[in-house]
Amino acid sequence: MYQRLLKPLLFRLDAERAHYLVFDNLRRASGIPGAQALLRTLYQVAEAGLERDVFGLKFRNPVGLAAGLDKNAALVAELACLGFGHIEIGTVTPRAQPGNPAPRLFRLPADEGLINRMGFNNEGAAAVAARLRHRPPGVIIGGNIGKNKDTPNEHAAADYLVCFRELFDVVDYFVVNVSSPNTPNLRALQEKEPLIRLLQQVQDYNLTQPTPKPLLLKIAPDLTNGQLDDILTIARETKLSGLVATNTTISRDSLKTPADTVNSYGPGGLSGRPLRARATEVIRYLYQQSEGSLPIIGVGGIASAADALEKLDAGASLVQLYTGFIYEGPALVRQINQALRGRNAEQPAADV
DSSP states (O other): OIIIIIIHHHTSSSHHHHHHHHHHHHHHHHHTTTTHHHHHHOOOOGGGGOOOOETTTEESSEEEOEEEEEEEETHHHHHTTOSSEEEEEEEEEOOBBBOOSSSOEEGGGGGGEEEEEOOOOOOOHHHHHHHHHTTTTTTTEEEOOOOTTSSSSGGGHHHHHHHHHHHTTTSEEEEOOOOTTSSSSGGGGGSHHHHHHHHHHHHHHTTTTSSSSOEEEEETTTTHHHHHHHHHHHHHTTTEEEEEEOBBOOTTOOSSSHHHHHHHOSSSSEEEEEGGHHHHHHHHHHHHHTTTOOOOEEEESOOHHHHHHHHHEEEEEOEEEEEHHHOOTHHHHHHHHHHHHEEEEEEEEOOO
């Protein structure tokens, strides 16, 4: 139904308007008695063999929703019915902010991609935390955190700490986002020295808690191998639990969409199929260089079950969807989990 009916209608609308329309209607539909149970029947794949134990958490399956779609944790219960093993909310900043001026979200249908320059639009950490105090049971929630646009980089750590403290009791793991291209100078925080200082301050607070939360770092796909080596060093020094690879790219290479059209959209991060190969390269490099010692959440260009399996085979422990979910619909989650179930069934039994 999504591909034949809903998607053609939604793709006639402005991309951001379509996003909010889907959210509003999913919320209304889920309020109908029995609707959430129906969604679970349609999209969830129950299978003990799909479970994953990663950084101390048990995920019911390895397919998650990437940060950016539900920035304010507004639809956690509804999205959980669509078969996701985890949902990452955010990016959340200490104070509410509107983000960049619209239009700021653009489709590239020929490439099955998106360009966005949303700019961390969200309701602020306190509002998101209040909503998550009523979160549904049974789904892992990640908190993706960032800094406000008007916070200088030298004070960035204080912003991340505010978010960390506000969300600590209502999320299961944290992701420090310093890799979005849509907040001025944010990516400068990926450099080795400022990143160590930032992560260490957050981790110092985390490790004083009775039960510290897994702390991950989300990185850009545009880093060189030397920079990726630095990331691994930083991860070891600051005792990170894992990495999220990758965020959107600033590259515009090898697109099918005419250059004039792409240029007319202006700056922003590119996601979707054009990112698939590079994101997988980064995952494979990090996995090989770390000898598999650091869990990786693979995200970028997953539009089919084969794409998800490619990320897992490259070394990812979990995967996340964003643009592929928009282009393919919720059936994509089920298809990936069914493919994993089928692969598990094909595995020969271990010798006893």
